[in-house]
Amino acid sequence: MKSERVAAIVGVAESDLGETPGKTVLQLQAQAAKAALEDAGLTKDDVDAVFTAGNWAWSPTMMLAEYLGIRPRFTDGTNIGGSSFEAHVGHAAAGIRAGLFEVALVTYGSTQRSDRSRRRPPASPQLTAQYELPYGLPTPVGAYALAAMRHMHQYGTTSEQLAEIAVATRKWAMLNEKAMMREPITIEDVLRSRWIAEPLHLLDCCLVTDGGGAVVIASARKAPLAAKPPVWVLGHGETHTHNTIVNMPDLTVTGARESGRRAFEMAGVTHDELDVVEIYDSFTITVLLTLEALGFCEPGEGGAFVSGQRTAPGGDFPMNTNGGGLSYCHPGMYGIFLLIEAVRQLRGECGPRQVPGARLALVHGTGGVLSSTATVILGRD
Amino acid sequence: MPNPWPKPEVDGDSRPFWEGLNQGELRIQRCEDCERHIFYPRSICPHCFSDRVRWVLASGRGRIYSYTVVHRAQGPFAEEAPYVVAIVELEEGVRMMSRIVGPREEVAVEKPVRVVFTRVDDELILPFFEVLKEG
Numbered sequence: 001m002k003s004e005r006v007a008a009i010v011g012v013a014e015s016d017l018g019e020t021p022g023k024t025v026l027q028l029q030a031q032a033a034k035a036a037l038e039d040a041g042l043t044k045d046d047v048d049a050v051f052t053a054g055n056w057a058w059s060p061t062m063m064l065a066e067y068l069g070i071r072p073r074f075t076d077g078t079n080i081g082g083s084s085f086e087a088h089v090g091h092a093a094a095g096i097r098a099g100l101f102e103v104a105l106v107t108y109g110s111t112q113r114s115d116r117s118r119r120r121p122p123a124s125p126q127l128t129a130q131y132e133l134p135y136g137l138p139t140p141v142g143a144y145a146l147a148a149m150r151h152m153h154q155y156g157t158t159s160e161q162l163a164e165i166a167v168a169t170r171k172w173a174m175l176n177e178k179a180m181m182r183e184p185i186t187i188e189d190v191l192r193s194r195w196i197a198e199p200l201h202l203l204d205c206c207l208v209t210d211g212g213g214a215v216v217i218a219s220a221r222k223a224p225l226a227a228k229p230p231v232w233v234l235g236h237g238e239t240h241t242h243n244t245i246v247n248m249p250d251l252t253v254t255g256a257r258e259s260g261r262r263a264f265e266m267a268g269v270t271h272d273e274l275d276v277v278e279i280y281d282s283f284t285i286t287v288l289l290t291l292e293a294l295g296f297c298e299p300g301e302g303g304a305f306v307s308g309q310r311t312a313p314g315g316d317f318p319m320n321t322n323g324g325g326l327s328y329c330h331p332g333m334y335g336i337f338l339l340i341e342a343v344r345q346l347r348g349e350c351g352p353r354q355v356p357g358a359r360l361a362l363v364h365g366t367g368g369v370l371s372s373t374a375t376v377i378l379g380r381d
Numbered sequence: 382m383p384n385p386w387p388k389p390e391v392d393g394d395s396r397p398f399w400e401g402l403n404q405g406e407l408r409i410q411r412c413e414d415c416e417r418h419i420f421y422p423r424s425i426c427p428h429c430f431s432d433r434v435r436w437v438l439a440s441g442r443g444r445i446y447s448y449t450v451v452h453r454a455q456g457p458f459a460e461e462a463p464y465v466v467a468i469v470e471l472e473e474g475v476r477m478m479s480r481i482v483g484p485r486e487e488v489a490v491e492k493p494v495r496v497v498f499t500r501v502d503d504e505l506i507l508p509f510f511e512v513l514k515e516g
Contacts, residue, residue, distance in 0.1 A: 123387070124387060124388055124389070124390050125387050125389055125390065126390040126392075127390075127392070128421055130389035130390060130391075130392075130395055131389075131395075131398075131420075131421040131477065131478065132478045133387050133389075134386060134387055134388075134389060134501075134505065134507055135466050135478050135479060135480055135507070136451065136454055136455075136457075136458035136461065136464065136466060136480075137449070137451065137466045137478065138451060138453065138454055138455045138458075139455075141453075142449055142451060142466060145449035146447040146448065146449050146466075146467075146468060147447070149447045149448060149449055149490060150446065150447035150490065153447070153489075153490035153491070194452070194453075195450070195452040195453075195463075196452060196453045197449045197450065197451050197452060197453070198449055198450040198452070199449075200449075244478075245468070245478075246468050246476050246477060246478045247476075251446070251447055251468075
């Protein structure tokens with residue numbers, strides 16, 4: 001590890017998760033923000049930068065900051081889908097390095113399960129959406145199914161290999177009392193669950209839940225004032241390679257290849273130094289493609305890499321230790337929960353699912369239809 | 382009609398494409414400078430940033446780059462499932478989203494296909510594709 005200590009995550013929290021009828025996205029974010037600042041031992045008056053992503057207002061950062069009573073000197077509403085919050089961490093570290101602010105609050109909230117927002121029929125497609133929406137590809141699952149089918153064709157990847165990921169992730173969820181789905185499942189259960197979009201079954205797909213989260217990031221000067229040991233942002237990288245799935249240059253290679261490479265370089269760490277990885281699992285195929293693109297294995301070897309329950313509790317590659325978007329929660333844009341879990345692992349706060357002695361973690365978000373990626377490498381002293 | 386197909390909002394980039402379909406033509410673009418084909422249509426070449434792009438007729442032939450069989454469909458498509466949505470790579474090198482019509486057992490990645498102009502309702506013709514018989 002050669003990287004400088006510039007910015008650290010000092011507070012994390014979830015809001016209520018699962019189904020939160022009657023709660024608004026602002027309530028969930030306020031609940032998470034209050035808890036994350038308490039976790040950090042800071043107050044809202046310490047916050048001088050606000051980050052959020054959502055589509056619940058024309059300017060989500062302005063609505064949120066006003067609701068919370070914060071007048072930031074720096075604001076960032078970057079929305080690149082589920083990886084937005086990993087990008088926010090990178091932007092916050094850059095802003096802190098530039099001396100623009102000292103304490104950033106990153107939040108997310110969604111009531112999509114209570115809203116059943118995904119059942120809304122598509123409107124008249126505009127601009128570049130008009131070349132895709134008329135064909136009836138369900139979004140986002142259909143796009144991920146296209147990627148999975150291509151990967152299977154190109155490399156012989158199997159449904160059983162994808163199912164390994166869902167089964168291992170469920171085993172972690174069984175150790176997390178906040179996880180929504182905690183009944184054990186087998187590879188057969190995944191393969192027997194109904195088709196959503198071939199080759200993806202129901203149990204290859206993430207949950208649809210409500211929920212919110214918050215992360216507090218502080219400068220190296222402020223971090224020692226926090227209540228808990230800092231979790232340093234050692235490296236970060238981001239990219240987006242396309243917007244719609246037809247325009248993805250290669251359906252088997254995600255932007256993780258670039259965002260990951262830059263994050264590793266900045267952090268000055270190698271793959272085998274990592275203790276735990278938290279990888280966006282909107283679908284099982286998302287994880288498999290990401291492992292390859294990040295360089296944990298060669299292209300086409302993702303199926304073999306995850307076989308034999310290697311990523312499950314007790315395996316030699318602890319991954320998605322909270323139970324993931326597949327079994328813990330997934331309120332639309334899941335990336336903030338990856339950060340929350342990685343910080344808790346590095347603090348040693350994870351009880352029965354704790355990865356012993358975890359010091360270095362990789363967090364990787366994926367947004368849109370494999371469109372955007374952002375990678376963050378975190379470490380404790 | 383209770384479940385109309387979503388109608389594209391025709392604009393300054395897309396008008397020749399949608400009008401072509403009504404005349405049984407699959408129109409794409411080609412850059413006059415770098416000579417590469419372009420789809421979807423736009424006012425500037427995404428390869429070399431030339432603004433000298435012109436419309437050309439596509440051959441209507443290509444291959445299946447990938448596909449999925451949609452079982453759980455949303456909105457106006459819910460009652461049609463299952464159906465096959467694919468990314469088709471045209472001979473000209475550009476990719477487009479489409480449906481594959483015809484027998485399901487013939488659908489596979491890399492299979493050659495050709496365009497079938499399909500009227501989906503009173504207002505909309507879409508370029509679907511069918512698998513070509515081998516040989």
